[in-house]
Amino acid sequence: GYNFxxxxxDVVLNRLAVSNGVLTTATGMRYQVLALDENAKLMPxxxxxxxRDLVHAGAVVSGPKPAASPRLMDAEAEFRAIxxxxxGTGKGTRVVGKGxxxxxxxxxxxxxxxxxxxxxxxxxPQADTALLFVHRALPDGDLYxxxxxxxxxxxxxxxxxxxxxAPELWHPETGLVEPAGYRVEGGRTIVPLRLE
Numbered sequence: 001g002y003n004f005x006x007x008x009x010d011v012v013l014n015r016l017a018v019s020n021g022v023l024t025t026a027t028g029m030r031y032q033v034l035a036l037d038e039n040a041k042l043m044p045x046x047x048x049x050x051x052r053d054l055v056h057a058g059a060v061v062s063g064p065k066p067a068a069s070p071r072l073m074d075a076e077a078e079f080r081a082i083x084x085x086x087x088g089t090g091k092g093t094r095v096v097g098k099g100x101x102x103x104x105x106x107x108x109x110x111x112x113x114x115x116x117x118x119x120x121x122x123x124x125p126q127a128d129t130a131l132l133f134v135h136r137a138l139p140d141g142d143l144y145x146x147x148x149x150x151x152x153x154x155x156x157x158x159x160x161x162x163x164x165x166a167p168e169l170w171h172p173e174t175g176l177v178e179p180a181g182y183r184v185e186g187g188r189t190i191v192p193l194r195l196e
Contacts (some may be wrong), residue, residue: 001118002111003135005029009047018057021098024058032116036063036105045074045082047078052082056097062110063104071184073169117188120144121159128188129154148195155194163187 008017015025016034023031032055045068055056055061065087069079086101088094093113094101102110104169117138120133131150135142141164160167167180 001109001121002116002117004035004107004134005031007034010086012047012054013050015052016059018059018099019099021058021060023054023059032060032114033107033110034059034061035110036061036066038064040064041067044069044071045079046071048079048082051128052086052096055086055099055101058098060100060102060110060114061086062102062107077141108165117161118159119161120146123156125154125156126150131156131158135160146193148193153194153196155192158191158193160189162189162192165189167191 011025012034014135017024023034041064041078048066048069051059051061062134066083067078068076086094086096087103090095090103092103093105094103105113114177119135122129122131128150131154132147132149134145142160142165144158144160146158163184167182168177169180170177182189
């Protein structure tokens with residue numbers, strides 16, 4: 001139900017900023033959580049410094065406490081001090097500056113703790129029903145591309161983390177655009193779909 005992008009050290013160091021508690025890039029991408037996996041236990045000191053700055057500015061980070069830098073030239077004492085400031089003992093959730101660090105939470109757990117609802121969900125009329133989606137926020141609306149991954153038609157309900165808009169169905173094979181039936185529940189828009 002969530003989209004994500006992978007980010008390397010260069011992205012963290014040079015492209016991420018925080019605006020109103022959300023990680024942003026100059027290209028307009030927005031992220032609720034910076035999720036660190038087990039590979040991030042070894043992290044260069046400049047990356048850890050940048051994560052500290054992002055958290056102080058309001059970013060939310062999820063993942064294990066970094067253990068050390070893989071670079072011999074990094075100051076070990078400074079590394080430990082920053083990791084301790086952000087992760088403490090490496091358990092639970094810490095508020096640091098305007099942001100938070102969820103030390104033990106999975107990405108899903110951190111998103112739930114931050115009350116970030118899935119961007120897209122769907123019913124599963126069959127056990128192996130599988131959809132992929134891409135969401136782009138536009139100045140005058142939201143565009144979702146929904147892809148049926150099975151070699152059969154699916155009739156289901158799709159739920160989008162959008163409200164206050166009237167959805168349309170755009171048929172790529174014909175160019176037809178038509179209003180979609182929908183209902184709004186809990187600030188989310190539910191649309192019945194038949195996907196070939």
